Amino acid sequence: MTVAAAQAARTDRRPVAGGVHDPRAGKTFISWGGFQEDNYVQEYDHRRRTWSAPVRVAGGDNDSHNYPTLIQADDGHLLVFRGLHNKELWVARSPRPHSIAGEWSDTIIPEGLGATYPMPVKTASGDIFVFIRETAGDFDKTYPTDTRPMKYVRSTDHGRTWQSFPWCIAPLDRSDNLNEIYIGQLRYEPHANRIAMVWTLAGGGPEGHLHDRYHRNLYYATFSPADLHFRSAAGHDLGTTVDDGGQERYLKVAQTELQTVNPRSPDYISLVGSAEGRPFVVWMQLDEQAAVHGKAAVYRGGWRHQDLGTGARFRDMEPAGDGSWLVYATPDPAASGVDTYRLRPGVSWRRKSSLVTPQPIQRIEVIAGHRGPARLLLTGNSSAREVTVADGDVYVV
Template identity: 55%
Template sequence: MDRRDLLKAGGVLAGSALMAGGLPGPASAARAVNFRVMTAATGVAARTDRRPVAGGVHDPKAGTTFISWGGTNEDSYVQAFRHGRWSAPLKIIDGRGDSHNYPTMVQADDGHLVVVVGMHNGETVIARSPQPHTIDGEWSPRVVAEGAAASYPMPFKAANGHLFVFFRETTRTVDPSAPTDNRPMLFMRSTDHGVTWQSSKQLTGLPYVLGSTDRADNLNEIYVGQLRHQRRPERVHLAWTLAGGGPGQHRHDYYHQDIHYAWFDPDALTFHAADGTDLGPQLTNDEIEGPCKVVVTPLERPADVVSPDYIQLVGWLRNGRPFVVWFTRDAALGFHDFASVWTPRGWQTSEVATGLRTREMEQIGPDTWRVYTTVDGQPGIATYRLENGRRWAAETAIPTPKPVQRVELITCFRDPARILATGASSAREVTVADGDVYVTGLA
């Protein structure tokens, strides 16, 4: 049985593959792209499980770019870049020694920076900058009860200025009788720049907005790989995979299966399928197994054959059709990279590359996205162009002194501060923080 037998895209066999692995060479003359790499902080970054969401923002009023990252014990730090210089790292939140407790950052319409940390199955901690348009001053983190039992915060600012944070709830934290693999998605919203919050339970009257509690295979854990806010028309795109104990057992993150997609309307608080169908304020198992299904994969352990990774990237084309970039990994076959695009015939999937971790991407044309990738153990970031969610081509290599672990596009970026690239620590323990913090953009 080969990979075409194992992998099915919405019931349609995956398309042909264009293989590419390793770092590409210099860009061609027609696509010459030169990146400048800055080291914001040296030898201070710890291992992190951060998703490619909300690593930093550019503030046009202050002419300053702000970033956040995790240091020793996954303590949260912020930095500012202005007039070609980086401020010293400023610690604002204790991380309690858990690689999941990473900071994410948005900027409210009143100019205050809002940093959000989900304390891995515990509380949500919010810190607002003491003053608008700057990180200076004494930050005062506080626990927000509306974000109880939270992991993997994904904040964004809606067009009307409301702040949202999607997060995954570990239900057993609030209900000890719940199985360990009941972990649905919720959100909380602030209409006053992050000062006070309401949970999705309060806003919708529903226990969760995306997930399930009663699947026969116990895949009741949601791993959202990425959330991406589209301004016009306003949509919040989400891609995710399922996890859980599997048939006959309740175990956290034992199996992974399938790729899914939906978009969220932050005004109406409703979800929609790729074809625009209104699915209401809650995506239950019927929607997950129906209109939200992108790719069917076998029930496998993480890192086994065609088991989806924890991170998926999501984008859209000029005609409004969404696409998802995702990868699988295993010890024998390595990494395999896929692109799945919505078409009038349903989701169509192609294997586009091998050997790459797809870390983040950005739209650089109506139907063209730049994908940032890394190769395990190698310094540098490789960029590729993905056209129409199908055609994959090497673009250029961005050299970094050390390997990179995570990449996040900076919101409203201004070059040369386009992406935040957190260097890989030499150890899995967060007590070892010797990775660099890089910021790069067009020179």
């Protein structure tokens, strides 16, 4: 279904909180970034089988980093988060529960100072965590530009008030100058009441303190909303803060070397999940010829790696119910469509199906709690890197 034609701009959104199904209302809600990355929402009425027109809920400050992410609070209200790149964290709130209709409020969250890449998660208790990255040097000039740690804010009253917490993933003063965190994906695992996450490092490498010049390594951790502690795949408790020593000793999934031809490898997007009680991660690396290589690793007393071949750019995934996962990928930046693969972590990998789309796809998000027919949110590729050009389609599969 094409739900918004030629309205989406370029976006850097990670596969987190693109849409949600509301079983009480019988509606599915999605969010996406339009002209100047302004934040839009739409709803699908499952009884009437109709889509609403797009509703603009907030401005995006003309930056592809300021994408909207959407969750539904336990009081039924919809919350759309955005970061004003390296500056502020904002939340737009629906005026009515279970609906996008009416005039949305738009308020700053002061506790989210310096926010980039907002990634919200709602826990089983209804608490809301929003993980963000802070550019420390923008507020304290003693920090170099590649000091960009993670932190989070928490709300226990459906997003009305917030608490701030100090840096939580902060590998500072590394000799390779890779002090930036790029979280690829967060995933709440209700059976264990934990948030699983995967990330890569970035920074200036051998060239000194530079922003996002090189990428290196993959790391996995879980975060417990109950005690605010981080833990490794083996269960080692790192406390409330991950420093570089703990990260390197307990959390490393894959060691990669710095490249000069394609320095931003591993990719920004990486995926995380668990299968039959074992955590696993999926990611992409580039070789010297810019070919994309898919990788996976599952934890079985140690990280066991799996080669997933070349070509596919992984965008999101979901459990298939039998210990395997469906992985959704785009075949090539210039090609249209979505390829679906079935992954049994550490065991097998095979192509399952393909879908043709009118435009090439830049982002895919699995809609949380989806109910047919609205399963996947696809954002069509805009023709330009600037968010002042908004000609990408928005599809729902």
